[in-house]
Amino acid sequence: MVEDLTNKFKEIEILKDEPLFNYSWTKTGGKADFLAFPSSFKETEELLNYANEIKMPITVLGNASNLIVRDGGIRGLTIILTKMNAIRTEDHRVIAEAGAAYIDATKAAQKAGLTGLEFAAGIPGSVGGGVFMNAGAYGGETQYVLESATVLTPQGEIIVLDNDQLDFGYRHSSIQDYGDVVLEATFKLEPGNKPEIQSEMDHLNYLRRSKQPLEWPSCGSVFKRPKGYFAGKLIHDAGLQGYRSGGAEVSKKHAGFIINVGGATATDYLNVIKHVQETVYHDNQVHLETEVRIIGEPK
Incomplete structure (x- = not known):
């Protein structure tokens, strides 16, 4: 083979x-x-x-x-797909291949004087991942600015899906349901003031740096926001910040993050996730659903 x-x-x-x-x-x-x-x-x-x-x-x-x-x-x-990372602007659109960093797409929008993507200025994922999970931050979401996505279907056909065909929801798109592969995304934006766009991006990145443990390896926000609650607050209130299994630890800076403080394995991460879910459910009868994608085989 x-x-x-x-x-x-x-x-x-x-x-x-x-x-x-x-x-x-x-x-x-x-x-x-x-x-x-x-x-x-x-x-x-x-x-x-x-x-x-x-x-x-x-x-x-x-x-x-x-x-x-x-x-x-x-x-x-x-x-x-990180080698598929080309980004271009046409009219009021930013068109980015799936492997492009979402952050780079926001920079291209700012350079072209286009507003609407500022929310993604600090999202570490790829454009394709952003479409896959309807990534969002600080009140913005991919679904609000995505015009269409070019995808490769499981049958091997390349097609274009409009926004309303993607069945966007909270951290969800139809890509997750049907097994399509995102190849490219087209964002439709509005004309804006370049300095103001940059100022908003800088502000959101400041908030991210001040609140999130970016100095440690992590998978970003681990849990989805439960209806009526905030995952980070539930974890904080349960006294779980600093809880560790092996090298994986619930961040003391932001309870919604699990960081690798040295030598962590994926099993360490999964053990921490399980313990957090069980403890929060015991305390509040709220099930924390993972936002992070967990794949692969156990060892």
Whole structure:
């Protein structure tokens, strides 16, 4: 299988038995059987179609920021889209490939004098990941500014989905339901004042730096906001800040984050998540649902 894959796609970087802790923002995760880095729609399409043809499992990642890969790793073919990172502006639109950093899309919007993406100025994920999970912050969400997304369907067809076809909800899009792969996103924005846009981006980044433990590896916000509550407050009130399993710790700076304070494994992260969920449920009868995507095999 190795020979088949590497011989067929010599123009694409493909690594065998590659540790995913080299790529995940938690600095944890087991090995991918095959890890590929396509740089175009065509290469992505060819990889997925071939993997389907030989019945190889497929996992597609953006930049692995809001993600935990279990210590047993990922079987089959894992694709990381960070080489697909082109961004351009046309009229009042920012058009970004899926592997582009969401932060870079906000910078392109500011440079073009377009407002509406400021909320994403500090979101560490990729554009594709932002569409996948309807990423948002500080009152803004992807669904409010996304005009359309170009996706590759599980059947190998490249199509364009309009905003209303994506079934956006809180940290949800139809991409999660149907297994499409985001290739590109088009954001429709409004003309704005460049200094004012930059000032708002700077302000939101200041808030993020002052409230979040950005100095440590983490997967970002771990839990979704329960209806009528704030996850961070529930965790804080339960006295869980500083709780640790191995090298994974509930941040003392922001209770909604779990940080790698040194040598953490994915299992450490999952143990902390389980303990937080059980404790908060015991205290408040509220189930904390994970926002972070958890994938891969147990060790």
